[in-house]
Amino acid sequence: MLVLMFVMVCGVYICSVCLKQIGGHPTVRLLSYPMAERACDVADIEPSEKPYVHFPKPESFNREECACNPVRYFAILSTQRSGSGWFETLLNSHMNISSNGEIFSVKVRRSNISTIVETLDKIYNLDWFTSASKNECTAAVGLKWMLNQGLMQHHEEIVEYFNAKGVSAIFLFRRNLLRRMISILANSFDQNAKLLNGTHKSHVHSTHDAKILASYKPVVNASLLIPNLRQVEDLVNKSMEYFKSTRHIILYYEDIINNRTKLVDVQNFLRVPLRDLSSRQVKIHKGSLSSQVENWGDIEKALEGTHYQSYLHEDYKL
Template sequence: MPVSLYAIVSMQRSGSKWFEALLNSHENIRSHGEIFYNFDRKCNMTVITTVLDRVYSLNWNVSTFRRKRNKCLAAVGFKWMLNQGIRDNHEGIVDYFNRRGISAILLLRKNLLRRLVSVKANKQDGHDNLLNGTHKAHVSSKEEAQILASYKPKLDVKRLIPTLEHMERLAADTLEYFKSTRHIVVYYEDLVQNQTEKMMDVLKFLRAPHRSLVSGHVKIHTRPLEEQIANWRAVVKGIQDNHDEIVDYFNRNGVSAILVLRRNHLQPLAQILATYRPELNVKSLIPTLEHMEKLAADTLEYFKSTRHNVVYYEDLVGNQIVRKPLMHA
């Protein structure tokens, strides 16, 4: 069987290092890392073709994979970030892929706000060097992960929506660029949720023997977003203040909204008071409940023109076997 040639196409802070480590734990796969990392970001198609020809000649950096020297080779590839010449040369790259029979693994993220947090935190650690004076973009222990996760970035609320839209556009462009190639789309969140199943899909795509894949990488940001963003309340308010822009974006891009709300606002308020504001007096109780009711009503009003579904917490608790939600057009 011929060797499968592939490229992992991704963006920074999308789990590509972990994903590639999983692939390299397979005895029949060589993944050469981020080979365009040190190249000029504006390199032309001539340079790109020269590098790709060397990688796919099967002789690129063979010494790194000495332990696999006597193993039958099933797949060879590398990791390629969108900002490393792909966007400027995508037509030539796709033509090259189709001529050479190269497959694309499109590794993307669904939750772009979490990606933004990871990008900001990683950039900050490049200055702070929290781990014994050294910067690490990836870690292999829970202790190191906790240290890096202790930094909470403060997001620019005014630039938040445009930044997320730019990320969304990059992902959409990636899918558009490679739609004519042989490709598979892998979402980071799906990989986290079910690593074994998703990696078996990838091995099948690469026509490689099924094996148990392992990696020493440890996820850094695991807590809820409200615990990982320094100005979380300002972010929430900023999103609420931009609801018209968000709804317009949803409708233009076919994004569906699942509105998770509560009917009984007294119970969560009691929990909040017990934890954070035990001194809140009875006089403030009614206005606070009215404010919570208004937030829920505003949410329904904001998204009424989108394709959406309303899910109430009380219904989930009463019936945890949740059917596929019906969406309102």
Template sequence: MADDPFLNKDNLMTKSAKKSSSVYRMVVLMIVMVCGVYICSICLKQLNFQTKSRFLSIVIDRPCEPPNIEEWEAPYVHFPGPQTYSRAECRCNPVRYFAILSMQRSGSGWFETLLNSHINISSNGEIFSVKVRKSNASTILDTLDKIYNLDWYSSAAKNECTAAVGLKWMLNQAEILARYKPFINSTLLIPNLRQVEDMSTQALEYFKSTRHIVVYYEDLVQNRTKLEEIQDFLRVPRRNLESRQVKIHKGPLSEQVENWKDMEKTLKGTKYESFLYGDYRK
């Protein structure tokens, strides 16, 4: 009786080996596919993250949009970049520069404290009263750079969202002590008033091509809406401005001058006569 070739032991072992090999191949293929899918998902996540990072970087580095202002106002709008800190979210907020030109004993100190009570205004006082800061052109420019670049530290310094920054410059530097009653030379009174008037006229003439606003002490005392006009000039939100400065001259003018009668006699009948009736008791 002949043996059946299909029932041969060697044939059975070969078929079993072939079947096991196919299973192994399938397992390896599945593992490779799973690994491939996992690696692809990781790559896609990394690519997506890098794309977002590049997009965010572009947004951060994007220059500030032009502010919504009139064309004539463009030269007066600035975007300072302080060296000592970051303006953060306010870096695209425009800043306007200003200077207060004033005679001494004219109420400019009180006016400045009113400005500094506004959260977005920083007026740094008589910066150039310190001699070394005005010793030469280089020190003057360096000081102005620090002020207008928002790098100047003073009691008036605000935060990164400052919208108007400036200083005060006195047109005269005569010192008058408030606790004394001055004795005014009536002979020189009219010439001195003319000199002050000429000085003010020259200052206005010099700055006529520069955007400016004229503020009188009488405006601040008698017309409180003038402060709103000043805030509009500086393009800052309107706020109720206050000052803690105490007025040192109280009572009528006739009680503030030693030789008041001589002054009356000198000024009556002149264009300066109205100065005799300026009674600012507030």
């Protein structure tokens, strides 16, 4: 009996081993070696330009064949109602430029310098997706940044970031600050009145909508006119002083309207191929300033004899 039991146990063991050998598949461990990343050639780039040339490696997608296409970083620094929205649509009509809008209009993103830097890093790494994103073959990427959206409060850290990361600044302002003020008053009124079928629009794409918004003529507080103009003037001058150490270009809305070669200057500044830039936006306030406000006489008296008197005259024609 003992011999029989021993033989049975051995038989079961031998059968189990045979079944494993017949039915099992040997596991082959493949050794993986990290692929050496191809270094992008920068031999054709001028030494002075190299700090402003980047090869982002986004986490959200692969740039594929465009991985070695250089990308330049920029930021449009401006004030509200200075033509920055129109200017940005012009840039975005270029197939290689992505300007991602007024990112820091959301207060959380500008709550402190850490959130600002985190947001900028994501934008310049091509991981920020908007309708303007060109993804793989972007040659210039940036955003629109208003002076009152954390830019002036944290200007020292932001200048340091711009210089360290090679971000170029595009200043865009209005020469005629009176026109800007009238545009702000009209836009503020429409935020509450919502003249376009109960909706508020800061920019329009049809002459019909533009005429409706232009029908409102604000009353300008003449007693506060000069202090308000001086305040904006000081803000603009301070911003240019703060960011003078960065690579930058200074543009004015009136100059772009009067001379479209200014758009060539911008494309050369961003080192992108020259293209004809276009925008679907329609200008809201046209014609003389006197036709756009209710109390033009009060404005003339307030500015007469000051260096702001030039704002009363026609500064461009459409």
